[in-house]
């Protein structure tokens with residue numbers, strides 16, 4: 140049997156595009172970790188919130204899902220900043236496991252509010268161009284996957300610019316690097332944390348919005364799956380490193396699509412975990428981590 | 435009493451401690467404009483504790499602290515920074531994974547300092563010309579002495595009225611200690627008042643104008659550094675003569 144290059148390229152491009160969205164989710168998680176040193180177990184539920192935001196605006200106002208980004212992103216940012224100020228900021232002096240309990244609790248609350256509001260049946264948004272494609276040679280690209288990839292690129296490029304070319308970004312990097320040092324030079328680190336958690340949530344809801352034409356949203360279950368994916372993506376790359384989270388996301392996307400296509404699609408979500416375990420066995424510091432710290 | 439008016443910093447009869455443990459007893463010191471003042475003493479004698487009280491990290495149990503003409507005891511560290519006090523802490527607390535240039539710019543994070551950032555950067559680079567060479571390197575890649583220069587320079591980027599230095603010689607080789615002390619003297623010669631905390635008594639007495647000696651929380655001596663260099667007790671206890 141001849142190796143089928145066309146379907147391989149097809150799978151590769153699909154994997155990269157969906158992986159871009161995973162990268163977007165992972166970048167939010169890793170940014171929050173880098174600055175606040177907590178793992179946000181509600182991150183996947185923020186993704187789901189983005190999905191339902193698009194569902195709601197579509198059913199009430201007939202909005203195209205991508206249009207709802209205009210509402211979802213600023214709202215996500217504000218909600219994240221508020222959550223940090225009102226809830227997470229109270230954990231500053233608390234032992235580390237309390238942030239785990241609080242964010243897990245947050246995940247439960249979000250999931251169940253969605254369940255009460257939208258019911259248990261899966262929801263999606265149908266767009267007229269859902270099955271449209273553009274072709275490049277024999278490889279065809281789904282429009283909605285391309286739009287997802289494009290949105291991801293724009294948002295990540297925007298984040299990169301903010302972090303590396305603005306005063307705010309410099310203050311964020313400084314806080315992630317050395318919190319005490321940041322306080323000594325007069326940076327208001329509590330304010331920076333609120334901004335960063337807001338950015339993390341804005342990235343997550345963005346991912347949710349661009350996924351809704353592709354996937355069904357369910358209230359309580361899919362949040363945990365996305366948190367898990369985000370966790371895999373960030374740990375694959377090395378926690379706290381944004382470039383690595385992007386690479387981790389792309390890798391996860393490709394692995395999932397390839398596995399589903401060449402093995403069996405029933406275990407799609409498991410392939411990522413399998414590669415995750417393998418990589419951690421071989422390189423406990425993650426793909427791009429510099430040093431192994433064993434205590 | 436000396437003329438209060440030209441004191442940038444005046445600590446009067448403070449008791450300081452942690453929890454219920456008192457570690458500094460009735461300490462007083464002043465720093466006048468343009469002075470480089472040393473605060474020396476052995477391990478655990480209370481030097482850093484006094485600095486912490488001045489920069490607002492702890493509140494005095496008794497006594498007063500005046501900075502730039504105002505009573506400031508009980509103010510928070512960011513308020514003290516805003517009033518123009520730069521604290522270069524022990525261990526430097528640089529942003530290790532960021533460039534030296536970024537570290538310096540971050541020294542001017544407060545709005546008032548931000549407005550004069552370019553001007554201050556130029557001044558600081560004239561004082562520490564070597565930093566130009568390392569501007570694009572990550573702070574963590576510099577030697578300990580270079581890192582200490584960055585820490586002092588970052589403090590100066592605040593455009594402060596006074597600067598507190600806590601053990602800048604810590605972990606440096608004797609040769610580098612000399613470099614750092616010379617740099618501190620250069621900063622003082624620009625008119626910047628400095629309170630320099632050190633265990634390295636010999637070096638401090640060589641560069642400072644005046645010094646206070648602390649032992650187990652009690653001030654045991656103070657005076658012009660040149661006089662202290664000749665003091666029998668200092669010679670025996672700290673200079674190993």
Ligand SMILES: Nc1ncnc2c1ncn2[C@@H]1O[C@H](COP(=O)(O)OP(=O)(O)OP(=O)(O)O)[C@@H](O)[C@H]1O
Nearest residue numbers: 452455457475476477478479480481482483484633
């Ligand atoms: N955070 C703290 N809590 C309780 N006790 C403290 C604390 N910091 C310092 N001490 C105690 O206060 C005393 C003075 O400490 P301080 O750090 O001021 O000494 P130092 O003169 O700076 O010493 P070194 O030269 O070792 O830095 C010591 O006995 C120390 O154990």
Ligand SMILES: [Mg+2]
Nearest residue numbers: 481482483524
């Ligand atoms: Mg000390």
